[in-house]
Amino acid sequence: xxxxxxxxxxxxxxxxxxxxxxxxxxxxxxxxxxxxxxxxxxxxxxxxxxxxxxxxxxxxxxxxxxxxxxxxxxxxxxxxxxxxxxxxxxxxxxxxxxxxxxxxxxxxxxx
Amino acid sequence: xxxxxxxxxxxxxxxxxxxxxxxxxxxxxxxxxxxxxxxxxxxxxxxxxxxxxxxxxxxxxxxxxxxxxxxxxxxxxxxxxxxxxxxxxxxxxxxxxxxxxxxxxxxxxxxxx
Numbered sequence: 001x002x003x004x005x006x007x008x009x010x011x012x013x014x015x016x017x018x019x020x021x022x023x024x025x026x027x028x029x030x031x032x033x034x035x036x037x038x039x040x041x042x043x044x045x046x047x048x049x050x051x052x053x054x055x056x057x058x059x060x061x062x063x064x065x066x067x068x069x070x071x072x073x074x075x076x077x078x079x080x081x082x083x084x085x086x087x088x089x090x091x092x093x094x095x096x097x098x099x100x101x102x103x104x105x106x107x108x109x110x111x
Numbered sequence: 112x113x114x115x116x117x118x119x120x121x122x123x124x125x126x127x128x129x130x131x132x133x134x135x136x137x138x139x140x141x142x143x144x145x146x147x148x149x150x151x152x153x154x155x156x157x158x159x160x161x162x163x164x165x166x167x168x169x170x171x172x173x174x175x176x177x178x179x180x181x182x183x184x185x186x187x188x189x190x191x192x193x194x195x196x197x198x199x200x201x202x203x204x205x206x207x208x209x210x211x212x213x214x215x216x217x218x219x220x221x222x223x224x
Contacts, residue, residue: 042202042215098167103153
């Protein structure tokens with residue numbers, strides 16, 4: 001059983017469209033991180049959300065941490081081909097220092 | 112600044128052979144992590160070191176896997192003997208003091224035939 005469930009598993013859209021991907025858990029996390037991984041490379045940290053209800057914006061990307069610290073979402077506005085990649089959420093369970101990762105959402109943005 | 116360096120980038124070996132993966136963390140970082148990524152299981156933590164000391168190796172699949180960190184600038188992950196089900200991409204990551212941010216290397220793609 002995955003502690004962090006990500007949905008959808010795969011998303012294929014056209015450039016310019018908006019999208020939202022989700023990261024859900026039945027467990028509480030002290031913080032959640034979002035990473036993007038491109039083919040042949042390691043994951044790269046995009047953002048860390050710490051406070052329940054927190055919203056962070058990174059250009060066209062908006063990240064939200066659920067009030068109960070059990071879920072998070074990533075919204076991309078006007079997707080570009082450069083947004084293509086595997087989006088991973090990860091977080092330390094309360095009381096732990098290591099990260100638990102979701103399986104990721106594979107996003108393909110076509111021109 | 113150089114990021115996390117891993118070698119080799121690709122490794123193809125036959126079942127039963129010993130495989131050694133290498134990692135050089137970012138200079139000054141005191142924590143080092145080894146992960147394995149597969150389609151079925153995603154990214155899984157195998158072991159992590161803090162100040163060169165193994166802290167949590169509960170993710171190491173079995174005795175065939177071992178990891179060492181002889182100094183702050185080098186770590187190895189060894190599989191002996193290797194099996195086809197070990198085929199995966201193995202990542203090393205490091206992080207500095209008082210931060211949750213992990214910096215990943217480019218990974219080693221291991222294929223065991």
